[in-house]
Amino acid sequence: MTTADTQPAAPYGTPETPRVAVRGEARLEVDPEIARIGITVSARGTDRRSALEDLTRRNAEAVDLVKTYGEAVEKLETGAFSIAPELTKRGKGERVRTYHGSVHLTAELSDFTALGELTTRLADLELTRVDGPWWALRPDSPAHGEARRQAVREAVQRAREYAEALGAGLAALVELADLGAERAEAYGMPMAGGMRMAAYGGGAVEEGVPVLNLEPERQVVLAQVNARFTMTPPDLSA
Template identity: 70%
Template sequence: MTTPTAQPYGTPEAPRLAVRGEAHLEVDPETARIAITVHARGRDRRSALDDLTHRNTTALDLVKTYGDAVERLETGTFSITPELTKHGRGERLRTYHGTVHITAELTDFTALGELTTRLADLDLTRVDGPWWALRPDSPAHRHAHQQAVTDAVQRARAYAEALGTTLAALVELADLGAENPDHYHPVATGMRSMAYAAAAEDAAAAPLDLQPQRQHVHAAVHARFTMAPPTL
């Protein structure tokens, strides 16, 4: 007995209906990341290194005073670079520059404004950011996927009703990224980048009022259904 071959486009007895479901959500961010660049200089390599070590420790200690508000604190690249200057026909060593990059991720946005201001108030310290984001396991992603599926079912029902029939069964449900990963962008996290130089005034600067940037979450699915045969 020959097994009937599946018909990818349906049959008159079981017409297939393919739809795309989408969801677009706008939610508050869950984390904010700032980049801290600490600079130092000295007449020789050792003095530049000692200065950089001191400034790096000062910045790290300041960030750590915010306790649980800081979810992640990481040190990135570090460098000590000689600066040469022209001297007659040759070159002469002028000074050394040191740099270390630090990344801090916070979940308390009130603390973020105060910390950013205090870091920018340190000598030879640059602060970039904040970059607002959602966590990879944020419930917002799940809600977007659920709404995309709901949207697909509603669209399919609307098409079936237009034909005077009803949906019979779900044949396939595919996340858009599973079928075309190169063009799948489930989350478009907004980024706002600002740079803060160290303040020159001796008085403490007022904390920055940083307004969290809303995050846009997108989800899309492809769904295929069978319908009861319509009367055309």
């Protein structure tokens, strides 16, 4: 074995085997697959027990309402819970003026027809706030794979055009580096045009509550790859 056989290939190619490095990019706009809403149930009372009882009752009402939508709701999770006293601002001694309690829920829906009705029915509950919706794709959405495939095809096409401009052709793929395929908006984060509603007073959910017409926000999927190819010797005589 000669010394030349043991040496690694030149990182930038040789006159006999030149290399071309390109970037392939893809940008897709697709319909969202899921929508998330935040639900905050609140209660207040002059003593801790009454505040807790009201909070427990309202939380149960909200949870039960969400669960009536069955398979339209893919996920329902309870987040932060809090109950805290509010002290009087005046006077020599510290006295509790009232207690404030809250429970935060997150619901994830795939049926956008049910979404508009559910949000308004939740907002009609007593001391209940609704935030969202936040539109998103699932982590395993086919849109991510399609964006990556398009980025690779663009890289190949771009490299081929460079090679043809030199009177050469592509010989082999040397390296393909994934720069990531991700949405412009992170999953679950608030987006522009979000909804916020709150209900105060009232009690039971009334029939005939108006239904919001929510238009899903198109999602942007990006993919980028770096690719390096070897070429046949170019024709530089022209």
